[in-house]
Amino acid sequence: MELTLPQLLTILGMAAATYSTRIIAYLLLRGRDFSPDVKKLFELVPCCVMVSVVAPSFMTTSIPDLGGLAAALLVAARKNLLMSVASAVGVDALLTHLL
Template identity: 45%
Template sequence: MIDMATLFTIVLMAGVTYLTRIGGYVVLRNRVLSPRATAVMEAAPGCVLISVIAPAFVSRNPADLAALAITLVAATRLSMLPTVLIGVGAAGLLRHFIG
């Protein structure tokens, strides 16, 4: 059974994530963005993904390095969502089997 503190933490994290996502729409709903601002907003998800996987570049864990290589190959061929799913799946499976 899941610990109540863990469940509470997960629910709060999900809520904060949702609020940050919806907050951007609420704040910017009546504004027209410049082409530069639009480009920044479109590049933001890629920047977040890079900040998440960047520590794997300096890892000595073979599972992390293999998952990073798989993710980089996927990123050259697929869109963002499949790349993220493949990267997370590869990391989970490789950490389970390789350690």
């Protein structure tokens, strides 16, 4: 597969857009003192994003997707977010391959 100039520019543009939102947020928020409630909210944001990504899986009838969702819920109850995502992807891939 050969990478064309438009594809490369698209990838670089998406990377710049993603990175710029993080840099701008950092520049605007650095040095500010936040209340404990706001700090807790910032800690919960990654979990909220993951829920918004995973929530549509509750409405599927796909066996591999439901298996991955079940794995994510089981692992999330005992382990961290990374292990939960890894187990969901692994179970989904395995079931997709087997079925």
